[in-house]
Amino acid sequence: xxxxxxxxxxxxxxxxxxxxxxxxxxxxxxxxxxxxxxxxxxxxxxxxxxxxxxxxxxxxxxxxxxxxxxxxxxxxxxxxxxxxxxxxxxxxxxxxxxxxxxxxxxxxxxxxxxxxxxxxxxxxxxxxxxxxxxxxxxxxxxxxxxxxxxxxxxxxxxxxxxxxxxxxxxxxxxxxxxxxxxxxxxxxxxxxxxxxxxxxxxxxxxxxxxxxxxxxxxxxxxxxxxxxxxxxxxxxxxxxxxxxxxxxxxxxxxxxxxxxxxx
Amino acid sequence: xxxxxxxxxxxxxxxxxxxxxxxxxxxxxxxxxxxxxxxxxxxxxxxxxxxxxxxxxxxxxxxxxxxxxxxxxxxxxxxxxxxxxxxxxxxxxxxxxxxxxxxxxxxxxxxxxxxxxxxxxxxxxxxxxxxxxxxxxxxxxxxxxxxxxxxxxxxxxxxxxxxxxxxxxxxxxxxxxxxxxxxxxxxxxxxxxxxxxxxxxxxxxxxxxxxxxxxxxxxxxxxxxxxxxxxxxxxxxxxxxxxxxxxxxxxxxxxxxxxxxxxxxxxxxxx
Numbered sequence: 001x002x003x004x005x006x007x008x009x010x011x012x013x014x015x016x017x018x019x020x021x022x023x024x025x026x027x028x029x030x031x032x033x034x035x036x037x038x039x040x041x042x043x044x045x046x047x048x049x050x051x052x053x054x055x056x057x058x059x060x061x062x063x064x065x066x067x068x069x070x071x072x073x074x075x076x077x078x079x080x081x082x083x084x085x086x087x088x089x090x091x092x093x094x095x096x097x098x099x100x101x102x103x104x105x106x107x108x109x110x111x112x113x114x115x116x117x118x119x120x121x122x123x124x125x126x127x128x129x130x131x132x133x134x135x136x137x138x139x140x141x142x143x144x145x146x147x148x149x150x151x152x153x154x155x156x157x158x159x160x161x162x163x164x165x166x167x168x169x170x171x172x173x174x175x176x177x178x179x180x181x182x183x184x185x186x187x188x189x190x191x192x193x194x195x196x197x198x199x200x201x202x203x204x205x206x207x208x209x210x211x212x213x214x215x216x217x218x219x220x221x222x223x224x225x226x227x228x229x230x231x232x233x234x235x236x237x238x239x240x241x242x243x244x245x246x247x248x249x250x251x252x253x254x255x256x257x258x259x260x261x262x263x
Numbered sequence: 264x265x266x267x268x269x270x271x272x273x274x275x276x277x278x279x280x281x282x283x284x285x286x287x288x289x290x291x292x293x294x295x296x297x298x299x300x301x302x303x304x305x306x307x308x309x310x311x312x313x314x315x316x317x318x319x320x321x322x323x324x325x326x327x328x329x330x331x332x333x334x335x336x337x338x339x340x341x342x343x344x345x346x347x348x349x350x351x352x353x354x355x356x357x358x359x360x361x362x363x364x365x366x367x368x369x370x371x372x373x374x375x376x377x378x379x380x381x382x383x384x385x386x387x388x389x390x391x392x393x394x395x396x397x398x399x400x401x402x403x404x405x406x407x408x409x410x411x412x413x414x415x416x417x418x419x420x421x422x423x424x425x426x427x428x429x430x431x432x433x434x435x436x437x438x439x440x441x442x443x444x445x446x447x448x449x450x451x452x453x454x455x456x457x458x459x460x461x462x463x464x465x466x467x468x469x470x471x472x473x474x475x476x477x478x479x480x481x482x483x484x485x486x487x488x489x490x491x492x493x494x495x496x497x498x499x500x501x502x503x504x505x506x507x508x509x510x511x512x513x514x515x516x517x518x519x520x521x522x523x524x525x526x527x528x529x530x531x532x533x534x
Binding site: 051053071072073074076077078080082083084085086087088097098100101102104105106107108109138139140141151154155158160 | 428430431433434435436437438439440441443444445447448449452453527528529530532
């Protein structure tokens with residue numbers, strides 16, 4: 001498969017504070033990359049580079065051979081941990097909004113039969129994420145898990161080239177989180193999505209990804225913690241979803257993460 | 264026995280406790296009035312409830328001997344119309360300027376310092392300027408309310424707009440929205456209930472400016488009447504007028520809250 005997303009010696013720093021340095025990697029279409037690392041390791045910053053809310057300080061981030069746009073756009077979908085859905089729109093309207101933006105340039109709002117069509121299309125995606133029961137409810141009436149399902153449907157209706165997930169299940173109960181894992185895996189397989197997911201849960205990363213990237217610093221300056229940035233220290237291919245975790249890998253990464261947290 | 268900080272009064276008890284202070288105030292007034300009347304039958308400072316009732320009857324339910332108008336209702340109408348005009352214009356300015364500046368950084372940059380400076384001008388200090396520029400008619404009274412209230416509304420709406428979660432704006436962009444569409448479909452609908460909140464908070468100030476303008480140059484209005492009858496020490500008219508103004512302010516506030524709850528139920532969900 002050809003390269004879909006390419007990281008070419010990417011660095012990101014804010015003034016003297018180096019967050020990421022020298023990231024180089026390639027991702028092909030359809031991969032599910034999970035990003036893990038200690039707090040402050042730069043995994044979320046990397047996701048922001050992909051999203052377009054931050055720009056690289058040096059190097060190149062290519063999507064389909066083109067430098068990635070420096071502001072968010074419809075080719076990259078996002079689900080945040082929270083605030084991903086619009087509180088003033090009901091479930092169907094939340095999902096249909098993406099179509100309304102596309103089809104009504106001046107008002108961003110559809111009327112009559114066009115609106116009906118958009119809502120029907122929204123219903124299909126809501127069925128895919130299992131929200132058929134709550135079509136006319138408002139987000140505040142939904143549980144945390146249902147809100148995240150809604151955020152997924154919202155993103156998917158735009159058929160993004162890349163789906164970005166920023167700790168999407170971090171605030172959910174363990175039981176619900178498990179359901180969401182199955183849902184995301186199902187959607188990923190069914191719609192051949194390319195997914196980047198930030199998580200602080202190593203097991204979640206192992207379970208969901210086809211690749212696991214660990215972000216960590218390789219160099220430390222004891223006098224200036226921010227002198228050196230993180231890079232990708234592990235790039236584990238996770239070939240089979242059904243194979244049990246390799247305990248050595250898990251241990252090695254766990255050790256590294258706890259060591260990083262201790263520094 | 265529960266600790267005091269854990270003791271929640273029941274609904275009935277709460278209502279009763281809420282009414283008691285009002286009854287106490289009335290009682291204290293009655294006693295005070297009686298004491299003064301006992302000393303001097305002609306005392307005007309604390310008129311009896313009977314005198315107040317007579318004054319209300321005279322102002323509200325008998326045509327004025329001079330003009331044939333029902334002064335109380337005429338005053339009410341004039342004041343409410345001025346207030347409504349002033350508040351509406353101020354709210355429109357607050358919404359449009361605040362929303363645009365809050366959503367578009369390049370608009371906020373030149374406006375922000377200016378609005379801060381304007382909001383620091385005491386509106387009453389420029390009341391003479393308004394009278395000179397706009398004359399002594401209705402316009403200058405409405406303008407005083409607008410000038411007094413809109414800087415607050417602009418600043419409040421600007422801040423509320425900037426407080427919307429950044430994630431929502433990013434999300435809207437990933438759904439393909441351009442700036443205009445996002446302002447129209449994501450920001451504006453969420454700002455409207457916050458505008459109602461801001462207007463509710465500014466009502467007190469609006470009344471203050473209205474009464475000040477009416478006191479200085481007017482021929483009718485609730486504020487005008489209070490300051491007119493002050494010359495005759497007519498506390499029997501002033502007191503019911505003050506209560507009436509208070510009631511109008513309370514009713515407006517309540518109506519706005521109810522309206523907001525009906526039109527924007529999602530906004531009041533987690534409060």
